Amino acid sequence: MYAPRFWSLWLATALSACSAEIATPPDTESHRSTPSLASLHDTRDGPSFATNPDARQGVSVFIKYDAARAPLDRVEQIMGREASFTGDVESMATLAAILPEDRIKEVTALSWVRRVERGTDSGRPGVAAPHDRAAEMAQAVPWGVGHIQADLVHQGGNRADGITVAILDTGIDCTHPDLSARIVGGYDYVSGSSSYCQTPGDHGTQVTGVVAATDNASGVVGVAPEADVRMYRVCQPFQCYETHMYYALWAASYAGASVINVSIVNCGQNAAPSMLNLMDALYQVGRTIVFAAGNGEPWGCPPGSQPSGWARSPHTLAVSAVEPISLDTASAYSYGPSVDFAAPHRVLSTTTGGTVDGPYAGTSFAAPHVAGTVALMLATGDYSGLSGSQIPAAVKSKLINSATDMGPTGKDNYWGYGIIDALSAVSTPPPPPLSAEIMGPFEVPPGQSCSWQAVVTGGSPPYTYQWSGALSGTSISVSGSVGSSGYLYLTVTDSSQDQEDDQFYVLVDPGAECLE
Amino acid sequence: MNDLLRRSCVALLLAVLTACSSTGLPAGRTGLAVFDHPPREADRLAVEGSGATEAFIVEALSGIAFRTAGSLESLSEVPGVRNVYNLGPEDEPLVDVFVVFVSEISESDVEQVRTDFGAITSGPVSIQPDVLPAQVPIRHIDALMGWERIADIELGNVGSPG
Numbered sequence: 040m041y042a043p044r045f046w047s048l049w050l051a052t053a054l055s056a057c058s059a060e061i062a063t064p065p066d067t068e069s070h071r072s073t074p075s076l077a078s079l080h081d082t083r084d085g086p087s088f089a090t091n092p093d094a095r096q097g098v099s100v101f102i103k104y105d106a107a108r109a110p111l112d113r114v115e116q117i118m119g120r121e122a123s124f125t126g127d128v129e130s131m132a133t134l135a136a137i138l139p140e141d142r143i144k145e146v147t148a149l150s151w152v153r154r155v156e157r158g159t160d161s162g163r164p165g166v167a168a169p170h171d172r173a174a175e176m177a178q179a180v181p182w183g184v185g186h187i188q189a190d191l192v193h194q195g196g197n198r199a200d201g202i203t204v205a206i207l208d209t210g211i212d213c214t215h216p217d218l219s220a221r222i223v224g225g226y227d228y229v230s231g232s233s234s235y236c237q238t239p240g241d242h243g244t245q246v247t248g249v250v251a252a253t254d255n256a257s258g259v260v261g262v263a264p265e266a267d268v269r270m271y272r273v274c275q276p277f278q279c280y281e282t283h284m285y286y287a288l289w290a291a292s293y294a295g296a297s298v299i300n301v302s303i304v305n306c307g308q309n310a311a312p313s314m315l316n317l318m319d320a321l322y323q324v325g326r327t328i329v330f331a332a333g334n335g336e337p338w339g340c341p342p343g344s345q346p347s348g349w350a351r352s353p354h355t356l357a358v359s360a361v362e363p364i365s366l367d368t369a370s371a372y373s374y375g376p377s378v379d380f381a382a383p384h385r386v387l388s389t390t391t392g393g394t395v396d397g398p399y400a401g402t403s404f405a406a407p408h409v410a411g412t413v414a415l416m417l418a419t420g421d422y423s424g425l426s427g428s429q430i431p432a433a434v435k436s437k438l439i440n441s442a443t444d445m446g447p448t449g450k451d452n453y454w455g456y457g458i459i460d461a462l463s464a465v466s467t468p469p470p471p472p473l474s475a476e477i478m479g480p481f482e483v484p485p486g487q488s489c490s491w492q493a494v495v496t497g498g499s500p501p502y503t504y505q506w507s508g509a510l511s512g513t514s515i516s517v518s519g520s521v522g523s524s525g526y527l528y529l530t531v532t533d534s535s536q537d538q539e540d541d542q543f544y545v546l547v548d549p550g551a552e553c554l555e
Numbered sequence: 556m557n558d559l560l561r562r563s564c565v566a567l568l569l570a571v572l573t574a575c576s577s578t579g580l581p582a583g584r585t586g587l588a589v590f591d592h593p594p595r596e597a598d599r600l601a602v603e604g605s606g607a608t609e610a611f612i613v614e615a616l617s618g619i620a621f622r623t624a625g626s627l628e629s630l631s632e633v634p635g636v637r638n639v640y641n642l643g644p645e646d647e648p649l650v651d652v653f654v655v656f657v658s659e660i661s662e663s664d665v666e667q668v669r670t671d672f673g674a675i676t677s678g679p680v681s682i683q684p685d686v687l688p689a690q691v692p693i694r695h696i697d698a699l700m701g702w703e704r705i706a707d708i709e710l711g712n713v714g715s716p717g
């Protein structure tokens with residue numbers, strides 16, 4: 040049976056009434072006799088996807104259509120051609136579908152279809168093919184896991200045991216043998232229930248597989264194969280709403296997840312200010328939030344699209360994608376100065392079967408390589424002496440120092456600081472926390488120029504300096520005549536965007552000299 | 556809620572789903588065109604001139620809501636339009652927003668947003684006690700913005716896995 044495409048408003052009213060006590064999100068702090076979010080977005084947007092589990096086995100395809108000519112029943116038209124799944128990404132004029140191979144030509148001939156691309160060749164986020172568990176005869180080490188040397192970290196005994204990674208995505212196949220032991224909880228903010236165990240599109244299952252597929256005798260192994268996973272379903276499956284993400288980020292943090300992976304992009308649109316404030320607040324309480332940078336033009340974004348507004352936050356890690364062998368950043372993906380790191384994508388084998396030709400590509404699958412690496416780093420115990428923002432700041436500093444620089448020397452718009460290296464990232468402790476102190480005279484004579492110096496240690500150089508108050512400037516030191524007694528303020532920012540402040544009271548006294 | 560009521564709700568849901576899935580598609584959908592400037596009557600007419608109907612200005616979101624039987628894409632070509640959001644097939648759609656209050660939100664505030672403005676919300680979280688993520692009928696957005704307790708309304712973004 041097809042999922043219904045549109046629900047009526049009165050249905051929403053009925054559901055709201057019914058759901059008043061059905062779904063109290065277990066992970067959120069504040070519910071206050073909550074009418075659940077159940078059906079809300081189904082009501083608003085209509086679930087622009089359909090599934091048919093009885094359809095023949097198919098392959099993943101991306102159907103680019105002419106938005107001006109495409110009929111409103113385009114999902115139904117594709118489903119009528121024996122698709123097992125069709126999702127409509129209207130803003131990108133693309134249908135993602137799983138279609139029997141012998142029906143592709145027929146779809147290509149539809150007047151409103153511009154072209155059909157096979158998922159394996161598209162470089163787009165994957166849509167899962169049905170599991171072929173019979174093919175899962177032996178465990179494979181995906182190229183990405185091997186390239187970042189996470190498998191060598193595992194050999195040393197670190198598999199991220201005891202670290203919780205939250206994943207905001209489309210849900211997860213909780214029965215998958217590579218994942219079932221990893222899942223410890225979550226929530227479904229789309230339906231307003233605990234039913235995060237579902238797989239429309241299966242994007243969430245694949246992303247989770249990159250992070251934490253269990254190290255066993257079948258399937259694949261993830262970057263952090265003993266990490267605990269919390270799944271927060273916020274997409275349905277091709278539209279992910281910011282308010283759902285907001286609640287899920289908070290819930291994940293509240294539940295104790297120290298790493299949060301968000302493989303969700305938005306063609307460079309700005310994030311809501313409240314969302315940015317929330318992410319800043321979570322950074323301050325020690326959470327490391329990893330975002331996919333975005334897939335640029337191949338995903339239908341305007342040319343030159345920056346990473347998503349969420350990924351551009353200075354308190355999240357934005358991850359771009361690199362190709363196998365060439366290690367080039369995937370052409371035309373979203374890029375810009377906010378890209379922090381690059382990681383493998385084009386996941387040749389994740390949790391879907393044992394073959395090495397999975398259709399999963401895009402920054403969705405690069406970000407979880409970083410999230411898994413952060414879990415391995417935290418599992419070393421080297422960060423346990425830190426608190427609050429010191430933790431994500433030290434994580435970023437260590438990732439910066441351990442990344443393999445690519446392209447122009449230093450940070451660039453494509454690889455950021457470079458390709459992550461899990462082995463290097465866990466092999467040495469993080470740098471000490473950033474510390475900043477003002478040194479100089481505390482009593483000064485009026486009308487005479489004096490100098491004050493910033494003494495900075497720890498963090499991740501280079502540093503930038505911002506002086507204000509009695510004097511202002513942006514150098515490591517500040518000089519000038521202080522007119523009246525007052526405070527001199529200093530803010531130091533390191534390359535991981537961590538900040539430290541200091542303040543220094545300067546007393547103006549006719550009898551003083553410019554002495555410390 | 557007892558099991559009987561819960562089962563009744565589920566039965567209602569299933570009945571409605573069955574009915575909805577057999578009634579086919581509605582004639583059109585609602586969209587929201589967000590402008591790079593405060594929209595004026597001329598902008599509203601331009602939206603209607605692009606094939607949309609029932610267009611009205613939503614000042615709080617710097618946008619114009621409309622109905623259309625065609626593609627939303629064509630509305631993005633209206634001068635000054637920065638983004639077009641699909642609000643679904645409903646005549647009275649809900650829109651994702653962050654409602655920023657002038658001070659910490661009380662339970663009575665939440666209740667008032669629900670009852671007076673038809674919003675659905677799970678309430679604020681403690682990290683930002685003055686921010687209420689909510690889904691609000693778009694026709695009530697401007698009235699909500701006019702309430703003295705409200706400092707701002709931010710439009711939520713829509714992302715995609717990827």
